[in-house]
Each structure stands twice: as structure tokens, then as C-alpha cells.
Amino acid sequence: MSAPRRVSLTVNGIERSGMAEPRLTLLDFLRYELGLTGTHMGCEHGVCGACTVLFDGDAVRACLIYAVQAEGHAVETVEGLCNADGSPGPIQDAFRDAHGLQCGYCTPGMLISVKALLQATPDPSDDEIREAIGGNLCRCTGYTQIIDAVRLAAAKAKGAGT
């Protein structure tokens, strides 16, 4: 039973499948089996948040779920945040405009955590923003501009909605 088995799931709205032995994490499956290298690998034990993805709509660590557990579930990765034409989506735009990234390593995880935040809380307070990205480590320590970027993304979404 520890042999590779087929895993089928929805990734960014598209049915995908690939082979995974039980010990393969969802993170490794996305990167190496499906070629979606936007989700970054940091600590591999749930501390850094670089691998954050949406799992059935909730932000989770992709390194703490085995790919076999994702059978039949819906996953959204940073690749799913862009516009249909491949250009950066609104949250990504806000991170660029507010300089919410330096080396970019934590960015995919940050973007996903922010997407989850803004879905639940469209107009977050600074405390809510800090809480939402508290599980994502930025080794450049550029948190202030990341918080600016989240505020900008929320303001833009609000403007677009009215």
C-alpha cells in the first residue's frame, strides 16, 4: 500500500491527477508531479507558511497534508490568483504597487493567506491583517510593506465593487 497511487483533485478549477506514494506531501505533489512550482517549499514542517494553499477554500499548509489526503478535494495555488490572460491578479497587483515583497520567497504563501483573509473579511483592520499573516514568515522582514499591500488590495477591491 505504500506504492504510488493515482490522486485526482481539482487545482485552480481544473481537474488534475498524478501519482503519489503516501508519504508525498501535497506541496511536493503540486511542484514535482503537477509542475506548479509557484507554491514554495520552506521549512517542510509547518512553521514558515511559504507553502500555504487554499484547501476547499481554507488556507492551510501544503507541507502538512499528504497528497493522498487531497483525493477529490479542491486546491487553489498562487497560479490561480492571476487574471485569465495570465497577468497578475488584484492582490498581486497590490503587492507590486506597495512593494510588498523583497526576495519573493514568502510571497506565494502571503498572497494565499491574504486571499483567504479578504474573502472572509473584505475590510480588515490592521490587527486582522497582522493576525492573518502571522503564520507566514518573511525572512526579509518586509512586513510593514506587506501590510500596506493588503490595505491597498482591500481598498481597491472596495473601489471596484462600488
Added chain:
Amino acid sequence: MKSAPFDYAMMDSVDGVTDALAEAGDEAMIIAGGQTLVPMMALRLARPALLVDINGVAELKGIAEAPDRVSIKACTRQAEAMSSDVVRDRLPLLAKALPNIGHAQTRNRGTVGGSIALGDPAAEIPLVATALDARLTLRNREGARERAIAGFYEGPMMALRDADECLTEVHFPVWLGAGTIGTAFQEASQRHGDFAIVAAAAQLQLDAGGVCTRAALAVGGAAPYPVRIERAEEILTGSTLDDDAVAAAVDEVEAAIDPQTDPQASAVYRRRVAKVLSGRVIREAARDARGEAS
């Protein structure tokens, strides 16, 4: 850091889980949220031959109310408990503890039962369960049994669960009777969301005259598993929670704990913080019970 190879079986019923456990013996481990177990496996601190996955078992999810207790099924996500009106209204101590567990990204996956079953000495849910004298339902192929959480742990990450048993429910008592209830939960950690170095939980019941009629105090991270400070509870019960009573109660903390030195904190530091946090949670719970702003 990759887990050692293992076999994997996704279950859809508790009967399936208990059958799998009965057949595999102690080579198997149950995986629920995986937020503690997967890191242990990545670090090769755990090497189960078989993972029995209970995430697909619908009968292990949900929160049920009875007059004298709230029962949380083992595979209920911490995030679900945190957003539950029942938990907020009837288990205020648990409601205060839940936001201290990891981060939103881990609470979305981590479960109430997983935290109890693994028994990390600094974990929040076992601490609250210990303070409130929670009861646990464990099931194997032969049937179910209910037991108290007291005595469930024999060491850090060492619960007295038989290898063929699945924890199915955690029952948190709701205090009945006249008077008002106040609760408080506090922990010291290096950063918000990190593992607690030491944590303390208190629940107090006050009658109309401001006399404490019932008290629960427990400390985590200062012994191999969370401990009730029963001598302190006896001192607080019958008092008006005045400064002298609180000080006398805090003096009892020292004898009940057994802190260890590790790279995170020294035993001396843990001992000191355990006493400071115990005093704070007693005073905060007293203010809460009196309806004062804290």
C-alpha cells in the same frame, strides 16, 4: 525532511477505523488534522507503518450540546470550534484558549481530538480539558468506554490510549447552578502563535455575595502534561477572591508542577512564569465573573 514510507488507508466509518487498528496493532497511527503528527513524521520522531485517516469519517465531526456538557467530536477542526456559538456561549474558557493555537492556517486543519490524543505538554486544548475535568470517549472493535482526562497522560506526548482505540469524542462539562462564571486563559510564548512556554487556565463561579463557590485552575508547559492545581482550587473556593486568597492559591502552584529545562526556557523561568500566569488568570477570571472590564 520527508516522512519515512508508510501505508495509508482513508476511512469512512469509526468501525472501519477500529477494524484497521485491531489488525495493525501498534504499528498504526490515526491521522486527523496532521498539524502535529505530520511534522513529527517529517522529523522522523514518528514512523508509523500505517496511517489510518479519519478525515473522511463524518460521524467524527460536529459539536453536540447536553444540559451539563458540550461534546466535541474528535475530528472537529479547531477553526470550527472557534466559530461555534455553542462553544462561545457555553465553553468560554475553551473559546478563549482556541485563538492561541498556532495560526489560522493550522487551525483550519488541526482538530480538537488530535490535540487531546497526542498530548503535547504545552498544548492549549489538553490544558482546558484538564482544567474542566473533561471526559473522553474511546472506541475499539469491542465497544466504547468513557473515562476522565485525569490520568490519561503518563508523560509528554504519551496518552494512555490502547493501540486499538480511537478517541471519538471529548466531553467538556458545563458548570450549572446559581452564580456567575468567569474564565481566563493566558500563555507566554516567544511570539504569538508559537508553542506556549507556559500557559494557565482558570474558571471560577461566584455567588450573589461575591463568594467563590467553585474554582478550576490548571497549568500547562510546566510538567510532563497539564496539571490541575487542586490545593489552589480549595483555597479559592469559599473565599471572596481577595488578594490574600489569590496569593495563597498561587503559592500552591509550585508544589504541583515539575518544569523541565529545554532550549526554549529553563525550569526556573517556567516555574516563575507558571506562578505569575496563575495569579493573572485567577484575577482576570474573578473580574470576568463580577462583570468588570478586564
